[in-house]
Amino acid sequence: MRGWGRIGRRFEIMKGLILSGGSGTRLRPLTHTSAKQLIPIANKPNLFYAIEDVVNAGVKEIGIVVGHTKKEVMEAVGDGSKWGVKVTYIEQDAPRGIAHAVLISEKFLGSEPFVLYLGDNVLKGGINEFVEEFEKSDASASVMLTKVKDPQRFGVAEIDSKGRIISLEEKPKQPKSDLALVGIYLFRKPIFEAVKRIKPSWRNELEITEAIAYLVSHKHKVTTQIVKGWWKDTGKPEDILEANRLILEGIAPKMEGTVEEGVEIVGRVAIGAGTVVRRGSSIHGPAIIGKNCEIGPNAYVGPFTSVGDNSKLVNVEIENSVLIGDSVIECSKRIRDSLIGRHVHVASADNSVPKCHKLILGEHSVISI
Numbered sequence: 535m536r537g538w539g540r541i542g543r544r545f546e547i548m549k550g551l552i553l554s555g556g557s558g559t560r561l562r563p564l565t566h567t568s569a570k571q572l573i574p575i576a577n578k579p580n581l582f583y584a585i586e587d588v589v590n591a592g593v594k595e596i597g598i599v600v601g602h603t604k605k606e607v608m609e610a611v612g613d614g615s616k617w618g619v620k621v622t623y624i625e626q627d628a629p630r631g632i633a634h635a636v637l638i639s640e641k642f643l644g645s646e647p648f649v650l651y652l653g654d655n656v657l658k659g660g661i662n663e664f665v666e667e668f669e670k671s672d673a674s675a676s677v678m679l680t681k682v683k684d685p686q687r688f689g690v691a692e693i694d695s696k697g698r699i700i701s702l703e704e705k706p707k708q709p710k711s712d713l714a715l716v717g718i719y720l721f722r723k724p725i726f727e728a729v730k731r732i733k734p735s736w737r738n739e740l741e742i743t744e745a746i747a748y749l750v751s752h753k754h755k756v757t758t759q760i761v762k763g764w765w766k767d768t769g770k771p772e773d774i775l776e777a778n779r780l781i782l783e784g785i786a787p788k789m790e791g792t793v794e795e796g797v798e799i800v801g802r803v804a805i806g807a808g809t810v811v812r813r814g815s816s817i818h819g820p821a822i823i824g825k826n827c828e829i830g831p832n833a834y835v836g837p838f839t840s841v842g843d844n845s846k847l848v849n850v851e852i853e854n855s856v857l858i859g860d861s862v863i864e865c866s867k868r869i870r871d872s873l874i875g876r877h878v879h880v881a882s883a884d885n886s887v888p889k890c891h892k893l894i895l896g897e898h899s900v901i902s903i
Contacts, residue, residue: 548665549646550588550596550619553635554581554607554653569603571653572610573774573873574858576781577806577822577840579610580768581653588651589617591665597622597642598653599635631739633729636721645723650742652717656777658763661718667759668720674754675725675746678716680761688714688767689743697758699750702743704735715743716765724754771873778856779838782820791823797830806843824859836870850880 554571571581588596596619600607604625614621624639636643636650649665668676677699679691685706692700692710701710719742728748735741750756766777787802791809801819805811809823812830817823821835824843829835834851841847842859851868861878863869874880 547646548591548593548669549643549648550593551599551636551639551643551648551650552581552584552588552596552653553599553632553651554601554603569606570769572603572606573768574840574842574856575656575768575774575777576785577824577842580656580774580777581607581611583656584651584653585611585614585617585619587657587660588649589619591649591661593619593649595620595622597624597639599624599626599639601626601629629739631734631737632742633732633740633745636725636742636745637729637740640726647720647722650719650721652767654768655717656766656768656781657716657718657761658765658780664718664759665720668757671757672755673720673757674722674749676720676757676759677746678718678759678761678765679713680716680765681712682714683712685709685712685714689741691715691758693758699746699756699758702747702750704737704741704743713760716761717767719746724749728752774856774873775838775854775871778840779854782822782838782840785820785822787819791827794830801837818853842876 554569572579585596596614598607598611598621600623604623608623611621622642624642626635626638649661664678677691682688686709687705689702689704690706690709690711691702691713693713694700725745728745729740731748732740732744735744746756764780766773766780768774768777785802785804788804790807791805791811793799793811794813796813797811798816803817803819804822806823806825808826810828811817812828814832815830815834817835818837820837821839823829823835823841824845826844827841828846830848832849833847835841835847836851836853838854839852841857844860845857846862848864849866850863852863853870855870855872855874857874858876860876861874863880865880865882
């Protein structure tokens with residue numbers, strides 16, 4: 535099936551496949567009660583950034599691979615109508631690898647090319663250029679690469695001077711390069727043969743790197759593109775905080791709530807509807823405050839902080855942190871570099887005077903500091 539491109543060029547109709555399964559063990563305790571792909575970054579679920587990138591590239595049908603958190607993901611995403619696309623859910627019975635997710639999605643994908651996007655990735659600038667280059671090519675696959683400091687954490691590609699892949703390895707102990715595979719791939723039909731031919735790795739998963747290596751070894755054309763902007767795999771708390779910082783750097787100021795007299799607002803700050811910022815409080819951007827929050831009195835929200843909906847901050851200092859929402863913090867202390875789940879209550883305790891606190895708190899936590 536073929537259609538018209540944005541500049542009048544004919545191209546194959548492309549589908550999207552977004553992965554939103556996995557257990558998120560590196561983000562526990564948050565992921566004991568929530569899908570890792572729904573952890574908000576700048577007050578928007580991580581998964582939504584992936585959906586928006588795929589939609590903005592012209593895709594009209596998206597398959598979302600879900601696991602044990604499928605109910606939560608389905609409630610958040612719905613049928614895709616809010617993005618103007620049709621969403622189909624594909625259930626994976628256990629985390630069996632990215633290539634396994636492709637394998638079980640063959641019926642949905644059919645013979646059309648598709649973009650595979652890991653739902654816990656965030657990429658600056660979207661994927662339009664990546665998709666357009668693939669549409670113009672006759673490649674069986676194309677991968678995005680970026681230089682990283684710790685390639686042992688990723689799938690790693692070795693390429694020649696012309697950008698052609700020499701070798702691929704998943705989480706190598708001795709990497710042959712510092713080029714990591716970004717969790718975004720483009721494929722045509724030959725990938726299904728590859729995922730059916732490979733065997734489970736030492737992790738007992740079907741690795742997408744092995745499938746791509748199969749294509750290379752069987753003389754299929756596999757192209758590469760180097761990411762020009764930033765990319766984050768938000769698998770750990772510090773990765774989420776960094777992604778939050780990067781996105782907030784581009785935030786547009788917005789004032790939909792109420793700010794009382796005697797409040798200091800500095801820099802780019804977005805405040806949602808129904809939120810009240812009380813007297814004696816200070817917000818230094820870039821920062822975002824959600825809807826129906828109460829900030830203050832005497833609260834300080836510092837740079838690179840995201841405060842989710844229905845939160846209350848009283849007599850507290852917080853910066854460089856993500857507060858997911860529906861929580862209360864009233865502790866007369868300084869909190870920074872923290873990731874705090876929903877329905878958390880942080881209160882003051884006597885005889886405790888450290889200069890700051892760093893917290894990773896799951897849902898329904900109650901602590902005194």
